[in-house]
Amino acid sequence: NAGVTQTPKFQVLKTGQSMTLQCAQDMNHEYMSWYRQDPGMGLRLIHYSVGAGITDQGEVPNGYNVSRSTTEDFPLRLLSAAPSQTSVYFCASRRDIAGNQPQHFGDGTRLSIL
């Protein structure tokens, strides 16, 4: 049972480079989301999706794009990396947007922008 799989686990980029953080879940969850974790700030929501073809912005969406072409995959794209995007990124999924089901998190991606 893989759960939520994130790749890569670590990445170093130069300012201005682009990259995609991959996220896949095998639990047939409708709700998926991306968070970033910064020291002293907890986790903050970047983007979320309530199903294939449906995405929307969270609290801190600037500089990030997402898409949801399938139920399983929810990639996060950095179009032009900036040092302020240095962070740990978590993908999470839940059966649906409402209810008390637990959130399942991936193992995180540590991203450094030089």
Next chain:
Amino acid sequence: AQTVTQSQPEMSVQEAETVTLSCTYDTSESDYYLFWYKQPPSRQMILVIRQEAYKQQNATENRFSVNFQKAAKSFSLKISDSQLGDAAMYFCAYRSFDAGGTSYGKLTFGQGTILTVHP
């Protein structure tokens, strides 16, 4: 907008002793969910315990229990018989019961508390 505050950046406890981590939150909603997550050095986010606001009874999971004070908007985590494996960052989190509007099903996290367990 909801906010979650963890006022203890760091806490420490002796092995086998009891420790309580504090969490307060601000909301105008009457129905919501509260969670405690554990993040060990491996970086995984592990659900420890959850509480539905409409339930008056405090949630318990083995050595972990909460003191939920709805009127005071307080949600503390008590760890009994602390073990070395309990050492981690602990996050308190809030989620609206209503997934519509501006909540979009998100979790709102506190800043985290680093728990050290001494042998």
